Amino acid sequence: MNREPWSRLLRWYARAKRDLPWRRTRDPYRIWISEIMLQQTRVEAVLGYYQRFLERFPTVEALAVAPEPELLDAWAGLGYYRRARMVQTAARSIVEQGGFPTDYEGIRVLSGIGDYTAAAVASIAFELPHAVLDGNVARVGARLTNEARDVTRAPVRRALQALVQGWIEQTRPGERGDLNQALMELGATVCTPKSPRCLLCPISADCAARKEGVQEQRPVKRAKAPQQKLFLIVALVEKNGRLLMRQRPADEAIMPGFWELPQAMGPRFDPDCLAGLGLEVGEMQGEFRHGITTRDFRGQVHAAALRGERDPDYVWLGPSERESLPLTTITKKALRAAKIL
Ligand code: SF4
Incomplete structure (x- = not known):
């Protein structure tokens, strides 16, 4: 794809993005905390926790020395408490290193940080060219390319990751964090799992699934195990x-x-x-x-x-x-x- 769809997507994002507190900062600590909280928790649910958590631990140094009961109490309700402990372990490493790492590899080795979070922090805080592939972006990618294979399979996931990485590499510094966030925002608000709002989509002209009229059948996923x-x-x-x-x-x-x-x-x-x-x-x-x-x-x-x-x-x-x-x-x-x- 040429740059044109991304320019449209970035313009749409600048206009339509939701005003979320972690979007008003480039502070890697705040972006990292938001990304960890947003893993498997809805944006609306994270908002209150995020504000309270940062009031209690406004810096990575404050988080590193927090007593465990206080940390777990601030995390209570978000679930996945192992994550809270890993966040504190990472905070201690950051303090020991003398500051937040500024490259992908340095971020990726921190406790509790996987490829996804490392790419999000690297691109949003430091404008590094790393693609973020969450469920929203995978859905957008599968629809844009009319991917008919099961997106829960690792090779298909890797192909989607490479696809989005190719898009990010077409961007200039200053656009990378925004393109990742624009793709996530498009998936969350327009290219939704059910009934995507294609008429509002800034890149609908480039969407292969829409051209075929199969956008509602993408992405293909194997059936979930029954509860x-x-x-x-x-x-x-x-x-x-x-x-x-x-x-x-x-x-x-x-x-x-x-x-x-x-x-x-x-x-x-x-x-x-x-x-x-x-x-x-x-x-x-x-x-x-x-x-x-x-x-x-x-x-x-x-x-x-x-x-x-x-x-x-x-x-x-x-x-x-x-x-x-x-x-x-x-x-x-x-x-x-x-x-x-
Ligand atoms: S045109 Fe529709 S299906 Fe395609 S990316 Fe846009 S919202 Fe998603």
């Missing part, structure tokens, strides 16, 4: 206003180090499921739903009694301790469902 339905019982074991809770081990894949109520899951509600912890499940106090990627949990919160010895992993925590410690999302939902939080 697994699971049932969860969470126990409220109370003694003098305190609740029995444990800290999840540091090597857990999900929410390591967070605190949780006793709980068990299975393919159906099973009142005996907590017998292994010496707990007898009693009356139901509330219900909640919780979804994680391919799992859909139906949760019930039950009062429960301790029969026999307390499991040594569990301790009694009062209201003030529960407020100051990071709680898992399931535990928060359970406490809310039981009207304790």
